[in-house]
Amino acid sequence: MSGGVDSAVAAARAVEAGHEVVGVHLALSRMPGTLRTGSRGCCTVEDSMDAQRAANIIGIPYYVWDFSARFKVDVVDDFVAEYAAGRTPNPCMRCNEKIKFAALLEKAIDLGFDAVVTGHYASIATDAEGNKELHRAADWAKDQSYVLGVLTADQINHSMFPLGATPSKAEVRAEAAERGFSVANKPDSYDICFIPDGDTRGWLGERVAPEAGDILDREGNKLGEHAGAVAFTVGQRKGLSIGTPASDGKPRFVLEVRPISNTVVVGPKEALAVKEIAGDFYTWAGLAPTTPEVAFDCHVQIRAHADPVPAIAQVVRDADRVELKIIPAEPLTGVAPGQTAVVYLGTRVLGQCTIDRTVSAVPVSAVPDGAVASEATPGSGA
Structure with missing residues (x-):
């Protein structure tokens, strides 16, 4: 329970669905006195109190788990290291991959719980063979399946997203107000949670x-x-x-x-136009393709709020590396190494890769540093 309206309503719906629910707030900051400023920041003291008030109304136990040490190593330090390497990381992806659906889920399973429930706007469906799949939410404007693209099949099997079928965020806020939650009209958080003032350059300048x-x-x-x-x-x-x-x-x-x-x-x-992207760190969200080495049609999304683009993808193996290569039907714009490319089959999230290689769609007469124009250059965005 982050202290926002989505997780509060998700917890209430889980209780009404008949589950035994415990509310958990993650303490991720090492500055316990930090307070939220409007819609900037999250996981603050104020957020923790908001989460507890919602848990009290729902009538469920509430705990604060301190994951600040692991968050610093897996998310904050990774963010700094990626920028120092000339890459543009997505800390929300790392947080979901390393904290919410790894560290938190591992502890929950050890304590005897069956699943982690969050307020993400995404859905889980079951195919004809009983395999669980991650899908987009009903409200595409609020869909958050992109940032969940790093989840593995086992993590999806132990996840629940009660808001996935909700038609709109307005309906969630209205339900929260009916339930008496004080967070019904609380602003959504945005920007990077550990850089609440939004000054990424200044924050990085203090660390690199x-x-x-x-x-x-x-x-x-x-x-x-x-x-x-x-x-x-x-x-x-x-x-x-x-x-x-x-x-x-x-x-x-x-x-x-x-x-x-x-x-x-x-x-x-x-x-800035890029005709090919690839990454050797890739995962499948649920059942993997039977023959991923054979090119298949899909859609690719390279930012949380970007439109999906038709593409062809395949796993390519050579002597030096194994990577997921994606060729969009039309060039993508402004792709940065370190970003995440999420692959969809219709509404289903098939998998993702961290982009570490791009191929420019615009040839140049010469490129410094020994690279050759229009050829794939690891870590290059042009």
Whole structure:
């Protein structure tokens, strides 16, 4: 129970469905005095008290479990390390993968519970053979199946999402008000929970020593300098501070972040187009394809609120690596290494991979650092 309206209603529905329910709030911050500011942040003291009030109304036991040490290692430290490596991580994916449906579920199973219930907007269905599948929620506008794409078959078997079939968030808020929950109109949290002020660059600057470097165009010409490459991400337009205008007068965007040479590569918006993505860390959400090495039709989604795009995917094996390769029907824009690509079959979540290789859809005459134009470059976003 995060202290929000969704988890409170999910807990109440689980009780009414006949389950024996215990409310658990995860203490993830090592600063117990932290207070929420509007819709920024979560897992604060205020959130814990909101969760307890909801549990009291429902009439279920309530506990606070301290997972702050594991959260720091698996989510916060991973976030810093990924940015330092020139990648753009998704901490919500890591939290679901390592904390809510791993550490929390493991402890719950050890204590004799059958499942973890959350307020995520997603659904679980059972196929003709009895296998459980993860699907999108009924309300696609609030669908959160993307951030659950990291769940494995075993985790799905021990998960419940009571809000999945709810037509809208407005209906959940109305139900919360009817139940007397004080969180009925509480704002949804957004941004990164451990950076509540939203200043990712400033937060990272306190943890990764900034080092000045060059800003280059795709041909390797120096356009300017940056104060530290760690906070740049592929697709970024603002904050480049390039004095020299582009020849066509159009704005430039970050195409690559190269931590080894400490350079940032920029170029026109058209150069953000990517025709192929791949990752060697991939998992299947439920039953895996029978022959994943054979190319299959699917849809791919690369951000939580992005539209799914028709694509072809397959597992490719060679002497050096085994990876999930995805070729969209049309080029994707602004794909950054470290992002997660979630693969769908209709409404079903089939699996995911962390993107570590992309292929540009726009050839260039020369690319610095020894790469060849239009070829796959591990860790490259252009």
